[in-house]
Amino acid sequence: MTEENKAAAWSDMEYSWCMAQCLVLACELTEALRWLRNAALEQNFSNYTLLAERDPLLAPLRGTPGYDELMAAVKRKWEAVAR
Secondary structure, three states, rough: OOHHHHHHHOOOHHHHHHHHHHHOOOOOOHHHHHHHHHHHOOOOOHHHHHHHHHOHHHHHHOOOHHHHHHHHHHHHHHHHOOO
16 A cells, blocks of 8 residues: 555544454554554544444454553443433
8 A cells, every 4th residue: 555545544534444454354463453543533433332342354453452442442432422
């Protein structure tokens, strides 16, 4: 991916999520978590249930360093919207 394409993806929540999924498939879990953090926190993709439980492509991230903290932050955002 070109740097221009990465920059464009970085500024979009769905593309950032897709990049995280692709990086998981490429076994680049640290980089995948970085992209997922961007999608969830910087781009406001706060669908906790999808990210934490339902997305099968993210399953390899579960239990990795940083993932639980990220999902806790996503859950707080999710709950704040649900109120």
